[in-house]
Amino acid sequence: MAEGKSRRPEVAGPEPAGTQSASTDKPAISPVSRRPRVGVFVCHCGINIAGVVRVPELVERAKTMPGVVVARDYQYCCSDPGQQIIRDSIKADKLDRVVVACCSPTLHEATFRKAGEEAGLNYYRTEIANIREQCAWVTKDRDEATDKAEDITRLAIARATHDESLEPVGVTVNKRALVVGAGIAGIQAALDIANAGYEVVLVEKQPSIGGHMAQLSETFPTLDCSQCILTPRTVETGRHSRIKLHTYSEVAEVSGYIGNFKVRIRQKPRYVDFDACTGCGLCMEKCPARVEADFERGMGKRRAIYRLLPQAVPNRPVIDAEACIYLQKGKCGVCAKVCPTQAIRYDDTEKFVEEEVGAIVLATGYELLDHEKMSAYGIGRVPDVIDGLAFERLLSASGPTQGEVKRPSDGRVPKKVVFVQCAGSRDREHGMPYCSKICCMYTAKQAILYKHRVHDGEATICYIDVRTPGKGFEEFYQRATDEGTTYLRGKVSKIFRQGDKVMVWASDTLAGRKVELEADLVVLASAVVASPDGVELAKRLKMQLDGHGFLTEAHPKLRPVETLTGGFFLAGCGQGPKDIPDTVAQASAAAAKVLAMFGQDKIFHAPTTAWVDEDICVGCGNCELTCAYGAVKVDLQRGVAAVNVALCEGCGACSVACPSGAMSHRNFSKKSIYEMTEEAVR
Amino acid sequence: MASYAYYPGCTLYTKARELDLSARKALAVLGAELEEMPAWVCCGAIYNTADDDFAGRIGATRNIVRASALGDTLVTLCAACYNVLKRAKARIDDPANAVERERVLNFIDEPYEREVRVVHYLDVLRRDIGWDAVKAKVAKPLAGLKLASYYGCLMVRPAAVLDFDDPEDPQVMDELVRALGAEPVRFDFKTECCGGYLVVNRKDVARESSARVLENARAWGADAVITTCPLCQYNLDRLRDRDGLPVLYFTQLLGLALGLEPDELGFDNCAVDPRPMLAEKGLL
Numbered sequence: 001m002a003e004g005k006s007r008r009p010e011v012a013g014p015e016p017a018g019t020q021s022a023s024t025d026k027p028a029i030s031p032v033s034r035r036p037r038v039g040v041f042v043c044h045c046g047i048n049i050a051g052v053v054r055v056p057e058l059v060e061r062a063k064t065m066p067g068v069v070v071a072r073d074y075q076y077c078c079s080d081p082g083q084q085i086i087r088d089s090i091k092a093d094k095l096d097r098v099v100v101a102c103c104s105p106t107l108h109e110a111t112f113r114k115a116g117e118e119a120g121l122n123y124y125r126t127e128i129a130n131i132r133e134q135c136a137w138v139t140k141d142r143d144e145a146t147d148k149a150e151d152i153t154r155l156a157i158a159r160a161t162h163d164e165s166l167e168p169v170g171v172t173v174n175k176r177a178l179v180v181g182a183g184i185a186g187i188q189a190a191l192d193i194a195n196a197g198y199e200v201v202l203v204e205k206q207p208s209i210g211g212h213m214a215q216l217s218e219t220f221p222t223l224d225c226s227q228c229i230l231t232p233r234t235v236e237t238g239r240h241s242r243i244k245l246h247t248y249s250e251v252a253e254v255s256g257y258i259g260n261f262k263v264r265i266r267q268k269p270r271y272v273d274f275d276a277c278t279g280c281g282l283c284m285e286k287c288p289a290r291v292e293a294d295f296e297r298g299m300g301k302r303r304a305i306y307r308l309l310p311q312a313v314p315n316r317p318v319i320d321a322e323a324c325i326y327l328q329k330g331k332c333g334v335c336a337k338v339c340p341t342q343a344i345r346y347d348d349t350e351k352f353v354e355e356e357v358g359a360i361v362l363a364t365g366y367e368l369l370d371h372e373k374m375s376a377y378g379i380g381r382v383p384d385v386i387d388g389l390a391f392e393r394l395l396s397a398s399g400p401t402q403g404e405v406k407r408p409s410d411g412r413v414p415k416k417v418v419f420v421q422c423a424g425s426r427d428r429e430h431g432m433p434y435c436s437k438i439c440c441m442y443t444a445k446q447a448i449l450y451k452h453r454v455h456d457g458e459a460t461i462c463y464i465d466v467r468t469p470g471k472g473f474e475e476f477y478q479r480a481t482d483e484g485t486t487y488l489r490g491k492v493s494k495i496f497r498q499g500d501k502v503m504v505w506a507s508d509t510l511a512g513r514k515v516e517l518e519a520d521l522v523v524l525a526s527a528v529v530a531s532p533d534g535v536e537l538a539k540r541l542k543m544q545l546d547g548h549g550f551l552t553e554a555h556p557k558l559r560p561v562e563t564l565t566g567g568f569f570l571a572g573c574g575q576g577p578k579d580i581p582d583t584v585a586q587a588s589a590a591a592a593k594v595l596a597m598f599g600q601d602k603i604f605h606a607p608t609t610a611w612v613d614e615d616i617c618v619g620c621g622n623c624e625l626t627c628a629y630g631a632v633k634v635d636l637q638r639g640v641a642a643v644n645v646a647l648c649e650g651c652g653a654c655s656v657a658c659p660s661g662a663m664s665h666r667n668f669s670k671k672s673i674y675e676m677t678e679e680a681v682r
Numbered sequence: 683m684a685s686y687a688y689y690p691g692c693t694l695y696t697k698a699r700e701l702d703l704s705a706r707k708a709l710a711v712l713g714a715e716l717e718e719m720p721a722w723v724c725c726g727a728i729y730n731t732a733d734d735d736f737a738g739r740i741g742a743t744r745n746i747v748r749a750s751a752l753g754d755t756l757v758t759l760c761a762a763c764y765n766v767l768k769r770a771k772a773r774i775d776d777p778a779n780a781v782e783r784e785r786v787l788n789f790i791d792e793p794y795e796r797e798v799r800v801v802h803y804l805d806v807l808r809r810d811i812g813w814d815a816v817k818a819k820v821a822k823p824l825a826g827l828k829l830a831s832y833y834g835c836l837m838v839r840p841a842a843v844l845d846f847d848d849p850e851d852p853q854v855m856d857e858l859v860r861a862l863g864a865e866p867v868r869f870d871f872k873t874e875c876c877g878g879y880l881v882v883n884r885k886d887v888a889r890e891s892s893a894r895v896l897e898n899a900r901a902w903g904a905d906a907v908i909t910t911c912p913l914c915q916y917n918l919d920r921l922r923d924r925d926g927l928p929v930l931y932f933t934q935l936l937g938l939a940l941g942l943e944p945d946e947l948g949f950d951n952c953a954v955d956p957r958p959m960l961a962e963k964g965l966l
Contacts, residue, residue, distance in 0.1 A: 375851040381868060430850075496870030496898060 036067040036161050039095040040153065041086055043077035043102035045132055052136040052145045058101070061150050065157050069093050078108050083115040090119035097121075097160040101129040101153045122165035124608065124667055129156035155676045162672035168604035171646045173259040174358035175598040178203065180251055180537065183211020184580060185572025185587040186363035187233050192591030193361075194242040198598050201355045202237065203246045203265055205533060208312035210234050211365055215295065217395035217403070219580060220445040221476035227398060231311050238313035244355075248318055250533070252352065254360065254541055255630075257647040258567030259603055263355045269348040271319035271327070272305070276343035279315035281307075283335035283344070291323040293400075297390035299408060300400025305335050309398060319344075359567050359594045362543070362551060363587065364534025366573035369424040369431055369527040376430075377423055378495040379524055383409040384502050385495055387423075387526045388442060395449050405453050407521045410500070414457065414520030417450055418504045419443045420492045421463040424527030432527045432548055437577040439525035440467050444480040446523060451483055460486045460517060462506045470579070488515065495522055528577035542628060543568065551575045561590040564649075565629070566605070569593050608666050609648035610655060614640045616662035623654035623663050632663075686806065687752035687798075688716035689745055691725055691763040698760070698912035700948025704933040705759055705803055707947075711940040712811050712819055716757060719749045725766045728879075736785070742770035743786050750795040759803045759933075761836040761911030765844065768800040772843045802837070802846065803933070804854050804910065813861040821941030823863025826963050829935070830867045830899035830907045830927075831855035834876055834914040849873065855908060855932055862939040869902040871895045876917040885921065892917040896927050905959055908932040919953045928956030938965065 040062040044050035055073045062071035070093045074082045077100055089095060098121060100112045105128040116126040131149040139145040175198050179190045182204035190200045202209070214234075216226035237243055246265050253264040287303035295308045304323035307315065325332035326346060336344040368387050371379035379385045384407045386394075393399040394406065407414045421439050424431030440463070447459040461480075466487070468474040481487060490507035497503070504517040530549035538545055544552040544564055551574050554562040561569050571587040572578070578586070597603060610623075610632065619639040623632040631647035632654050634640070641654075641663065655663045655670075664670055694702035706716050723741050730738040745767060749756040758764040774783040787794055801809075807816060833852045841849035850873060856866035874895055877888025896918060899907050906928040909915050919929040934947045934956075944966055949957050960966045 378870065381870075494870065494874075497901060498898070499901070 036097055037069045037093065037095050038065075038067040038097045038099060038157055038160055039086070039089050039093060040065075040068055040071040040099045040101065040157065041077055041082075041089075042071070042073040042131075042153075043082070043100065044073065044075050045103060045136075046076070049102070049132050049136045049149075052139060052142060053131060053149045054142060054146045057146055058131075058149050058153065062101075062153055062157075065154055067097075067157060067161055069095065077102055078111055083111070086112065086115050087119040090116060090121050095121065096125065097163055098126040099129055099153065099156045099160050100126065101131045101149065101156070103132040104128075104130050104134075123168075124166040125160065125163045127156045127160040127163065129153040151680060154679045158675040158679045159668075159672050162669060162675070163667050166607040166666060169607050169609075169645045170602040170604055171257070171259045173597060173600065173603055174261075174356055175199075176201070176355075176357045177359045177361060177594050177598075178251075178261070178263055178355065178357040179361045179363060181211070181363035181365050181534070181572070181574070182206075182209035182237070182245075182247070183363060183365045183572060183583075184213045184230065184233070185365070185574075185583045186211070186361070187237050188584045188587035189361045189363060189569075189571050189591045189594075190243050191233065191237060191240070192588050193594055193598075194240050196591075196595050196598075198242065198595070200240075200243045201246065201263070201265075201357060202243055203249050203251055205248070205250050206308060207248045207270070207306075207316075207318045208234075208308050208314060209237060209245070209247065210309075210313070212389065213580065214309055214311075215297070215389055215396070216392045217397070217399070218445065218449060220441040221470075221472040223445070223448070225397070227309075227311060227396075231313075234311070234313040245314065246353065247314060249353075251537055257631075257644065258565075258605070259358045259597075259646070261357050261360060261567065263357060263360075265353045265355060267351040267353060268318075269321070269350050270316075271321070271324070271345055271348045272317055273343040273345050274314065274316050276341045277316045277339075278341055278343075279307075279317075280340065281317075282338045282340065284317055286334050286338045288332065288334060289323050289325050291320065296393050296400050297387065299386070299390050299393045311398075359569065359597055361569045361571055361587075361590050361594060362534070362538070362563075362574055363571040363590075364537060364551070364574035365531045366528045366577065367531050369529050371524075371526070374424050374430055374524070374526070376494050377420065377492070377524055378497070378502070378522075379526075382495065382497045382502055382522075383407075384414075384497075384520065385522045385524065387524050388439070388446065391446055391523045395446065395453070403453070405450060405457075405521075412520070413454055415454070416458045416517075416519045417447075417460070417521045417523060418502075418517050418519040419447060419459065419461045419523045419525065420495070420504070421461060421525045422491070422527075423524035425525070426464060427527075432529065434527075434548065434577070435467065436525070436528040437467075438528065438579045440465075441470070441473055441476065441579065443523075443525050444477050444485070447485040448480050448483055451485065458486070459484070460488055460519075462488050462490060462492050462504070462517075464489070464491055470581075488517075490515075528573060530574055534574045538574075541565075541568070542630075561586060561593055566649075567597075605646055606650060607645065608650045608668065609645045610643045610650065610652070611664055611666050612641045612643055613662045613664065614638075616660050617641050618660055618662075620659065622657040622659060626653045626657040628653065684714040684810070685717050685753075686714065686755055686757040687719045687749045688757050689719055689722055689725070689749065689763060689767065691722075691758065691760045693760055693762075693912040697916065698931070700951045701759055701910075701912065701915075701931040701933055704931065704937040704942070704947045707942055708933055708937040708940050709803075709806070711937075711942070712807075712816065714806065714811065717752060719745070719752055719756070721748060725763045726770070727762060727766070729766045729769045736782075739770050739773065739786060740789060742766050743774060744790050744792070746771055746774075746798050746800070747787070747790050747792050747794045750798050751793070753798075754796050755799050755801055757801055757803055757806055759910065761834060761909075762913065764800070764802045765836040769840075769843050771798070771800050802910070804858070805846075807858060808854055813857055816858070816936075817861045817863075820862055820939045822939055822965065824859075824935060824939050824963075824965060825863050827864040827935075827960075827965065828867050828903050828905045829859045829864050830869045830902065830904035831859060831872065831932070832876075832895060832899070832907050832909045832914060832918070832929075833872050834909065834911045835873060835878075836911055838873060855910070858932060858936070859908070862935065864935070864939075867899065867902045867904040869899050869904065871898040876911075876914040877921065878913060878917070881913075881917055881921065888917055889921040892921050896922070896929075900927055905963070906930055906935075906956055908935060926954060928952055928954045928959055930956055 113126045249267045252266040289304035293302035397403040425436040490509040492506045494505040535549040569590040571590040617640040838849040859866040877891040881888040
């Protein structure tokens with residue numbers, strides 16, 4: 001394997017070979033140089049189509065359509081014998097275009113195009129007439145269905161008649177990956193790619209890697225210590241010769257396209273020279289400034305010069321400028337005085353680094369729902385109402401209380417803890433409509449761990465449903481009940497302070513009554529939401545997000561780690577709430593997709609892209625403004641638009657926006673659209 | 683001077699006289715006037731939720747029809763009147779109830795001059811006058827006073843129809859408190875039940891409900907509770923021993939801050955006299 005040496009691809013950059021300039025080749029104005037020879041193949045799809053559409057009649061009608069030299073039907077065209085019929089017919093009947101009337105092109109367009117290609121027909125000369133989803137499945141009357149199927153087929157024939165032979169666009173691949181976010185998802189993806197022999201650039205906004213997993217105490221359902229299973233990975237990542245780590249950094253800008261991205265990374269000022277620093281920690285002992293530690297979720301404090309945790313990778317502190325007395329007031333300088341290697345740099349500024357990569361994995365992670373949205377639950381107002389991550393810090397052996405459960409208000413050990421599930425999840429009115437997926441299990445775990453720490457403590461869990469779909473999950477939930485946790489089925493309506501107690505109003509829907517619980521501490525399983533920084537980055541990168549800010553995969557079932565933008569892959573909770581095993585599996589899947597890409601020297605891109613007729617184009621730039629992919633730019637010197645076919649997804653928006661008609665779409669030209677329209681309204 | 687058609691309702695003429703008086707005087711300082719609509723009748727007192735309650739809606743609708751002679755806005759103060767009138771209006775406005783609307787209007791048989799918007803006095807302060815203008819007119823800032831704004835149920839629910847404020851964590855009175863220079867207390871029982879009409883036949887239940895509201899307000903450090911609902915004021919103020927937190931109408935403190943004479947504001951109507959507390963804060 002090339003060890004990522006070829007950082008700069010031989011032929012790449014802004015003008016990859018065979019891309020932009022090729023797009024100025026004019027297609028033949030009259031595509032029908034000789035009489036077209038169209039073959040039509042109608043699929044029964046069992047009774048899916050034939051149960052509604054009268055297939056033999058459709059075949060007879062197709063035979064009379066212009067250009068059609070052969071029309072046939074078959075039970076399942078996608079089967080091997082079905083494809084063979086098409087291949088044989090292309091040769092025997094000398095077909096130069098094929099129309100298959102069958103299911104949606106999203107399913108079998110590639111199948112039939114490949115079959116045609118095997119028989120010598122250009123890949124882009126096979127068209128699909130979708131008579132299943134758009135006709136048979138949505139039409140009851142057999143006459144109407146047959147008529148509609150005929151119309152759809154005639155349109156596809158009109159389109160095929162104008163199809164040209166096209167060749168896919170080849171792009172060289174820079175075999176180097178960027179992974180954004182170094183939680184367990186990003187770490188796993190980076191390690192998998194690096195261990196396969198390719199270089200990885202790993203960017204993390206925090207001073208050290210590990211993400212939320214580094215905050216957890218023990219993990220369900222096995223109760224193994226989160227740190228203990230995570231640190232081998234963080235250490236391996238930190239020391240890996242092929243992983244280039246940018247911590248305390250953010251992706252500022254990404255340009256380029258699949259295989260050839262340019263990434264600008266913003267490095268926040270750390271005020272510590274990473275090369276000079278040995279990580280001895282003396283500065284952190286002596287620093288006089290103490291502030292709330294975000295990492296401890298309000299459960300503990302840190303100094304102004306700090307690292308997130310003792311096992312931090314890289315083990316180098318940074319200075320929080322807002323908290324630092326020297327940076328705010330110009331006096332103090334204790335850290336600089338005590339540093340044995342003179343590594344403190346008060347004059348540090350933010351820096352920008354450029355990296356070139358071929359693929360990008362977004363592992364931007366999650367946060368918990370902002371408690372302001374759940375005002376009835378008192379969090380932020382009542383000190384002894386905390387969220388699940390804060391409770392993890394209380395349980396964690398390396399946390400602010402060394403694993404002793406002490407409540408924030410007065411440091412007492414709580415004897416009664418109420419856990420509230422679905423605090424913002426499955427709640428269309430106040431929070432998020434979706435299930436956060438991990439809370440049932442981590443709440444059960446927290447109740448178990450609490451009982452292990454406080455033997456005479458009472459743990460009550462208010463739940464709507466307990467969902468345990470996972471290996472060992474149901475057994476784990478049973479264990480929580482066996483060990484004495486009370487499960488109370490009903491939603492919590494209100495949480496408030498009364499004296500030194502926290503009152504919880506809930507309902508017990510099994511007993512059919514309202515309940516009022518008195519607690520020393522309340523733990524909310526707050527909804528998992530996409531990390532706001534991740535959402536902001538995704539918007540800048542024009543990634544598709546769902547209504548809640550989670551990254552959208554290319555297909556919910558069959559392309560779960562790809563995005564609709566070539567070269568971008570997904571891993572972890574940025575795509576949706578998930579637990580550690582699912583996250584790791586998804587991260588490895590994303591890495592596999594990156595490796596599949598890196599396994600080729602060139603990747604191929606559909607040539608059905610936009611195309612500019614330079615004789616007509618006036619360079620107005622409407623197309624450039626319209627393009628969502630940054631694929632069209634006006635060449636200011638020549639005053640005409642130019643399409644970067646490596647970036648163009650063929651959506652057609654520019655053709656619509658073009659006032660002069662210069663912009664068009666290969667194999668979906670204006671002429672073919674006119675003719676299809678004419679056929680449609682005939 | 684802006685003038686609004688005003689529906690006082692029965693309670694503001696009797697038990698809650700101080701709400702009516704302080705509201706009118708305070709608004710005059712702010713440069714607007716409440717013009718009492720002629721021949722107003724009972725609003726219905728509670729909004730009947732029966733599917734067919736033709737008779738029950740006539741009173742409320744009649745008030746709206748009569749107010750249409752004066753203008754397009756009808757201001758109310760009592761939380762119950764506001765709730766009933768606004769819901770009655772929403773009911774006849776709903777296109778699905780076109781037949782009922784015609785039936786009710788035919789029965790009333792008086793000229794319905796124009797569509798009338800039912801608003802609360804607080805809407806006038808918030809939307810028409812604005813907090814900045816209120817602030818500018820404050821003569822005696824209520825500095826050092828911590829106030830728990832108690833909304834109860836009628837001002838905010840049903841949220842979809844009343845569309846007044848967040849139904850669980852309403853803010854409008856807290857904003858007013860801030861404008862007057864006092865400090866709003868973010869307590870937990872803003873919209874919990876005061877006991878309502880249970881005071882008639884289950885005084886024990888009403889007493890427990892209202893006591894919890896006061897207890898929570900006190901726990902958050904409030905010096906007084908303010909409300910806009912005469913029933914809430916009654917339950918909170920009267921269903922308890924004669925000590926503890928004063929319960930006032932927001933208009934009384936609005937008047938005080940705008941420089942009205944304390945004697946005009948009806949503080950003596952409260953069961954727990956707020957004056958010692960206000961004197962202690964240097965506001966009297």
